[in-house]
Amino acid sequence: MMAVLLLGACTTAPTVTSAPTAAPASERYIIGPGDSLEIYVRDNPNLTTTVPVRPDGRISIPLVQSIVAAGKTPDELADDLQKDLSRYIRDPLVTVIVKSFVGAYSQQVRVVGQAAQPRAVPYRSGMTLLDVMIEVGGLTKFAAGNRAKIVRHLPDGQEKTIPVRLEDLMNGSVKDNVAMRPGDILIIPESLF
16 A cells, blocks of 8 residues: 555656747748749649759749749739639649758848859858858868858848858867857958068
8 A cells, every 4th residue: 555655656747848839930841933833733743743943033833924033922923823723623632842052131141252262152040150061061271261250130120240260260270269140141352472
């Protein structure tokens, strides 16, 4: 009897976990020109296709000649396609999957100057300066990495310049790692000889 009482006292109250929350608006992926999208239409294999987002930001699929995709989330595009397809199909269910992404310009981090491969890098949630440097292959031998800067456009329209020490970061100084934001521009100047 005593063992039953002891075991009963050892139980803990059930743990309540909260439901997952939606990603903040700034963390939701925005489709951009150059992205590759898989459009899946349930029970309609002839309409299921993979399409590129054209430079004008539009896509075409069977029965929908042209629809704007750029600037929308995959869910928003799926809703728009469902509306357009409902003229031809009863209760279409559309899923949009981003297969390869570039992102809208506002969702990219652009790297110019003395990076090994200067280019636009698609922003990912939690991206840091070190992640960007890995994507562009590091610095050239002519780079003045400790004079680099990030140009960031703030929501109020202002522009902020953040000095960064890339050479120190690339040599292991993680205190020089900075959180990146969508739309940042990393400028890496050439060293003065």
